[in-house]
Amino acid sequence: MKPSELKKFEVRIAQIAPLASQQWSLWVHCEDHQLPDFQAGQFCMLHFPAWMDPVLPRPYAIVEKKDQMYRFIFRVEGKFTKLLASQSKGARLEMLGPLGLPAPRPSGKKVIVAGGVGLSSLMSLLQETEASDLLFYGVRKDLERIRMEFPAKTLLASDDGSCGFQGRLHELLKAKQDLWQDAAAFYICGPDPMMKACFHVLPKERSYFFLEESMGCGFGICMGCVVQTKNEDFPKKSCVSGPVFRGDDLALW
Numbered sequence: 001m002k003p004s005e006l007k008k009f010e011v012r013i014a015q016i017a018p019l020a021s022q023q024w025s026l027w028v029h030c031e032d033h034q035l036p037d038f039q040a041g042q043f044c045m046l047h048f049p050a051w052m053d054p055v056l057p058r059p060y061a062i063v064e065k066k067d068q069m070y071r072f073i074f075r076v077e078g079k080f081t082k083l084l085a086s087q088s089k090g091a092r093l094e095m096l097g098p099l100g101l102p103a104p105r106p107s108g109k110k111v112i113v114a115g116g117v118g119l120s121s122l123m124s125l126l127q128e129t130e131a132s133d134l135l136f137y138g139v140r141k142d143l144e145r146i147r148m149e150f151p152a153k154t155l156l157a158s159d160d161g162s163c164g165f166q167g168r169l170h171e172l173l174k175a176k177q178d179l180w181q182d183a184a185a186f187y188i189c190g191p192d193p194m195m196k197a198c199f200h201v202l203p204k205e206r207s208y209f210f211l212e213e214s215m216g217c218g219f220g221i222c223m224g225c226v227v228q229t230k231n232e233d234f235p236k237k238s239c240v241s242g243p244v245f246r247g248d249d250l251a252l253w
């Protein structure tokens, strides 16, 4: 993307509220401009206008667009998200986006595999699912589960057994292989170890991984987000060639 094509917005928080343990829902609106439509896989870089620490903006998946507002969901992890969770309605943010390439959408049965707040990157896809599609959703404990209804049939896993299958998502996937083996596409997002474990269970040529590499700029300048892919002399930049990569293209795990 050329710098002249970048869409930068000054937005204000329209609503910010806890959604589940450590996870918050954030709606932003822009008074001066219409927010563009987006497609699943795309994200925005968010930053505070006058804050120096953290210096760099952070990328967040766009969850939903409604009434000229974008919704994001974030988990409180470190510097940026602690500050964000302390903000109130009306606070200003700088927003760059939508960025990144939309996720490929082959037709046929979809299987969504979400670990923790990775659900947010997959939520716009989930809203378009059908009853024959599947959501495998793993959390550490039930209190961390985002309680939202989707058309897809949901199978839960938790580390402590407080909801659904007790164990890791890739173990649940292995146990339920008869339900998903005919699927056309798998969409996976979550912590790195979870995505790696799923990478070794799912058919790579039908699997799309939503990578959450650290990003400095979000539009191809800083080289902060490079990903090693197969059949390429140079690593690809996740912000412009991703953040969604097909399993058989990745040389990561």
Ligand SMILES: Cc1cc2nc3c(=O)[nH]c(=O)nc-3n(C[C@H](O)[C@H](O)[C@H](O)COP(=O)(O)OP(=O)(O)OC[C@H]3O[C@@H](n4cnc5c(N)ncnc54)[C@H](O)[C@@H]3O)c2cc1C
Pocket (backbone or CB within 6 Å): 043, 054, 058, 059, 060, 061, 062, 072, 073, 074, 075, 076, 077, 078, 079, 080, 081, 082, 117, 120, 121, 191, 211, 212, 213, 214, 215, 243
């Ligand atoms: C394309 C893309 C989309 C993203 N979408 C979302 C989203 O929708 N919701 C969301 O909450 N986050 C999302 N992230 C991650 C987000 O950009 C930040 O990395 C995260 O919010 C932590 O920022 P921080 O400043 O609070 O923590 P930092 O101060 O940067 O880090 C604090 C600690 O948390 C660890 N950490 C950082 N990021 C993660 C992570 N993703 N998972 C686990 N541990 C981490 C660090 O290693 C460090 O130890 C996305 C990332 C990418 C690349």
Ligand code: FES
Pocket (backbone or CB within 6 Å): 214, 215, 216, 217, 218, 219, 220, 221, 222, 223, 224, 225, 226, 237, 238, 239, 240
């Ligand atoms: S985040 Fe800067 S090049 Fe990708």
